[in-house]
Amino acid sequence: MDKGWLPGEFRYHVCQYEEVVSLGDHTGFEATLRLDVHTVEQVKEWVQKLKGSSGVTWRVDVTRPRLGKRVLFKASYKCQHRVNPRAAKSSKNTCCQAKMHTTLKSTRGEMKTEDPHMPDLPFKVILINRHNHNLFVADAIRHRDVGEKANNILTGLFEIGHTPTSALAVLKHDLQMEYGQRYVYVSANREICPDLPYVQRWVCREEYGTQTGPTMLAALKLQVEIYNNKCNDTCALLGTTSQGAPLVVVCSPLMKKVHQLKHSGELCFIDSSGNMDRENCRVFLLLTHSCAGGLPLGILLCQSEDEQTIAQGLEQLKQVVGEKGFAGRGHEGPQLVITDDCRAERGALRKAFPKATLLLCSFHLLQAVWRWLWRKESGVTHGDRLALFAIVKDLLYCQEIGSVDRLYSEARGHPVAARGSFLTRGNNTNNFAEAAIRVLKDKILQRTKAFNLPQLFDLLTSRLETYYEARIVDVALGRWESFQRAKFLPQDGNIAASHIQQIEDKKFVVKGSTQTYDVDMDLELCSCPAGQTGAPCTHEPSTTHQEQQDEGVLTEQAQPSRSVTGDRPQEDIASDDVSLVDNMMEEMKSRCQDPHFTAGLLAMAKQYNVLRSNPSKLLSAFHSFGKSGSLTSKRAAILRRAARRQGPMIGCQPTAVARRKSGAGSRRRLFSGRPVKQHSLSLAVVLNTSHSKKH
Structure with missing residues (x-):
């Protein structure tokens, strides 16, 4: 044994020593030592110093219990090159057999013992220093502990x-x-x-701090204090659950501004996700809808998703937002909440917001029905699944409450017809929350798990705030492409001005083909099936257009209100529209004299003769006239511009595409196992297959 192999600050007595074999850059041996060490702290200090002097990193292999009052500490150590690797590739495991057994005996009191080294040398070390690898090569020293x-x-x-x-x-x-x-x-x-x-x-x-334990809690508390001081307000609150786990609620300055919107008091979405840090903490997001998509109202960070924990988090959120939260509704919360089919989540919402109406996401309801139809316990045959699913879907989207009266008491929160008196603003699914969770994982966390809960809190309070600020700015400047594809994209109204009558300042009566509709622009409501829930309909932009004409402010730069086409009866051609058709026919007759139009009109006439015997095809041709080729509608052009990537495209040779290999080509290995099933409910229904699960 070399003189420098053992730490030099201790007194040793060598009881036994035997050289075994020489291998590479070291000599193997077996030895029994006694040391002048009396406390457990000195034992750990000696082992730590032995790592540096011997060049061997010793890991704890086995710790043994104390035997009465005689033994204070007993443990066995092993070389770090004997491990159970998770993967064979790049492992430091060599199945090294080097071991070290340590025993510290007590020297307190007068105890009868036959050990001649007691009480001066109470620490016994048995070294089996037989390694099957070199100790001082690069492949070994790169695994040492950092000094x-x-x-x-x-x-x-x-x-x-x-x-x-x-x-x-x-x-x-x-x-x-x-x-x-x-x-x-x-x-x-x-x-x-x-x-x-x-x-x-x-x-x-x-x-x-560390991933768990007191240092993590201290770091989390410090992070919350720093964030509140930075905001000059109480924007985060740290609490403790009944199980002793931390619970953090965040309502940033931007989220408090979102609480001032009227939509925050009308409708709220909530969804949760996990697997965002190494301890699998749960993140609950509360959002409301807007023209900029879903905007956050609050964040809950917790380590469990039981009903009591979620309810406590919602109570803490009510303390942070105060009486001005949820558009002035305060602790009453929003009027409507759309959730997934989560019993703990819905139970907590009933406790925190007893006056709120809980609606179930329509998509998740259909998803649950389809999965149940594919269960063996349902007893439904393969041929009956599509028919039963169609019945449930028709019942869900039924527009009249009379047809679902017999199931109304058990399905109050499910059918769309039962939501006619609720201001859902056309939202029957939890898509805003689902999209927000994806943004959180893709844009904020970059699909990388946080180190622990304090780091997750730091990322959410720093990056999430700036992301939504940038989104709102882009929408205000018209730069957000997704806004161009939103369902609130405007369309020109096709209701004649003579069919619109203004009753009061912001109230109108719009005449349809079969009945009249009342429009209140202050409340943004219409008596039609689409507008009575607050969703945009075709009658609202028509009244706005008429109002601008009456006030004389309609210019070439004036933009129509953003709306979509709602569900309404098909209108007959009115007298004004008949004159429009007559003018078109007269203009086409005059174009026949122009040689540039003769060939085109002749081709249209021939095609008309072909389709005149099929009224459905002829009607389809009339509706699609001018919507292809160069005469594309404004909406279609906007959708195409938003769908394709910005900037010039890099061209390729015409034959390059034909030479490309498929995904299984070249020398890449083929992945074993079944291919991943697509997470698409509509595709599963069309193919009559089971639906994959993501959560």
Whole structure:
């Protein structure tokens, strides 16, 4: 045994020593030692120093219980190159048989013992230093523990503002200046020159504490205090659940501004997701709808999703938003809440907002029905599934309450017909919340798990706020492409001005083909089936157009109100429209004299003779006239511009596409197992197959 193999600050007595075999850069041996060590802390200190002097990283293999009052500490250690690797590739495991057994005996009181080394040398060490690998090669020393000196240097660099990458670069530069040509050997030692993943984990521990335990809670509390001081308001609240787990509620300054919108008091969406950090914390998002998509109203961070925890989080959110929250409704919460079919979530909402009406997402209801039809317990045959699903879908989207009276008492929150008195604004699904969860994982977290709950809180309070601010700014400046494809994209109204009568300042009566509709622009409501829930309909923009004409403010730059075509009866051709058709026919007759139009009109006449015997095809041709080719409608042009990527496209040779191989080509390996099933309910219904599960 070399003199420098053992730490030199201790007194030793060698009871037994035997050299076993020499291998590479070291000599194997077996030895029994006694040391002048009396406390458990001194034992751990000696093991730590032995790692540096011997060049062997010892890991705890087995800890044994204390035997009465005689033994204070007993443990067995192993070489770090004997592990159970998760993967065979790039593993440090060599199945090394080197071991070390340690026993610390008590020296208190007068105890009868035949050990001649007691009480001066109470610490016994049995070393089996037989390694099957070299100890001082690059492949071994790159797995050593990082030393205290390197940790202190990194801490100092972080305090002056260095990032993990820049701090490691500075450390390597200093080592080059200090060791010169020997840097190539020093940099291979992880004890002196750590790797980048370790430096990144060190930063997380310094800033956010450990993944669990008291340091994590202290870091989380500090993060909440710093965030509230930065906002000059109480925008985050930290609590503790009945199980002792942390519970954080966030309502940022932007979210408090969203609470001032009237939609926040009318309708709220809620959804949750997990797997966002290494402890699988749950993130609950509350949103409301707007022309900019779903905007957040609050965030709940917790480590469980039971009903009691969610209810406590909603109570904390009510404390943060105050009486001005939810458009002035305060602790009453929103009028309507659309949720998934989650019993704990809906139970917590009933406790926190007893006056709110809970509606079930229509898509999740149909999804649950389709999955139930495919269960073996349902007893439904393969041929009957489509028919039964169609019945449920027709019942769900029925527009008249009379046809669902017999099921109304059990399905109050489900059929669309039962929602006629609710201001859903045309929202029957939880799509806003689903999209917000995807934005959270893709845009905010970049599909990377957070280190722990404090870091997740930091990411949500810093990046999520700026993302929604940028989205609102883009919508205000007309730069957000998704807004062009939104369902609130405007269309020109086709209701004649003579069919619109203004009753009061913002109230109108619009005449249809079979009945008249009352429009109130202050409440944004219409008595038609689409507009009575607050959804946009064709009657509202027509009244706005008429109002602008009456006030004399309609110019070439004036934009019509944003709306969509709602469900309404097909209108007959009125007298004004008949004159429009007569003018078109007269103009076409005059065009026949122009040789440029003769060929085109002749081709249209021939096609008319072909289709005149089929009224349905002729009607379809009339409706699609001018909607293809160069005479594309404004809406179709906007949709095409929004769908394709911006900027010029890089061309390719005509034969390049034909030479391309399929996904299974080249030398890439083929992935085993069944292909991933598409998560599409409509496709599963069309193909009459089972629906895949994501949650």
